[in-house]
Amino acid sequence: MGCRTHLFRTFLNENGMFADIWNILAKDIKLDLRSMENFFSMLFFSIIILLIFAFALPAESHDQQLLAPGIFWVTFLLSGMLSLNKSFQMEKENGCMEALLVTPTSRGAIFFGKMAGNTVFIMIVQAMLIPLFSLLFINSAIYHFAELFLLSFVSTVGFSALGTLLGGLTTDLRFKDILLPILLFPLLVPLLLASVKITQSILFGEGFAAELDWLKLLIGFDLIFLIIAYLTFDYVMEI
Numbered sequence: 001m002g003c004r005t006h007l008f009r010t011f012l013n014e015n016g017m018f019a020d021i022w023n024i025l026a027k028d029i030k031l032d033l034r035s036m037e038n039f040f041s042m043l044f045f046s047i048i049i050l051l052i053f054a055f056a057l058p059a060e061s062h063d064q065q066l067l068a069p070g071i072f073w074v075t076f077l078l079s080g081m082l083s084l085n086k087s088f089q090m091e092k093e094n095g096c097m098e099a100l101l102v103t104p105t106s107r108g109a110i111f112f113g114k115m116a117g118n119t120v121f122i123m124i125v126q127a128m129l130i131p132l133f134s135l136l137f138i139n140s141a142i143y144h145f146a147e148l149f150l151l152s153f154v155s156t157v158g159f160s161a162l163g164t165l166l167g168g169l170t171t172d173l174r175f176k177d178i179l180l181p182i183l184l185f186p187l188l189v190p191l192l193l194a195s196v197k198i199t200q201s202i203l204f205g206e207g208f209a210a211e212l213d214w215l216k217l218l219i220g221f222d223l224i225f226l227i228i229a230y231l232t233f234d235y236v237m238e239i
Helices: 002-035 037-056 062-087 091-093 096-101 107-137 139-170 176-186 189-203 207-237
Strands: none
Touching: 002 037, 002 096, 002 107, 037 091, 037 096, 037 107, 062 107, 062 139, 062 176, 062 189, 096 107, 139 176, 139 189, 139 207, 176 189, 189 207
């Protein structure tokens, strides 16, 4: 009987955490939909970056084809930074973060809620950038939309996990807009290398199967930083 009671309480606690995650995610989406500031800033910034690279490189050149996967992920990285910078900004400006921290909501739920919000915004922008990337660089990329979108999701999970953790760490610092990229970019090197290699394989028609080692590295990166971020987020928010 005691074991059943314990399992039932565990189930309720887990459901409560899922409810908290959903509430935080819904709040972030609702607030952003009111002004669309975060979404439009990411989208227009990404479009500008792609256009700059497209005009800087000769059209239909071998260099453009070779550099296209790297250009795609540089755009992803820079536009994603905008989402991370704004992730905790509204709560801090309005004093909502302090109120959120004193509620019964677990730090883990706060982390996953903020991370999910970042992931949603980045993925929406990615879904719009893939057709533009195909138009400007490699026309056949649109035929690999599903594979590129799936790869973007796997990469975004690791990016958002690490970025949300470091965003929470630097949100109260004076030079947070400078410190966040300095801390984040070196740690993202494995993710970016794996993403570029797998993108090359996809665009050349070989798919994920040709780069299984890089795919394993990418998934391992996601799992490692998801666990690290979840375990340390409580301490980060107390700093």
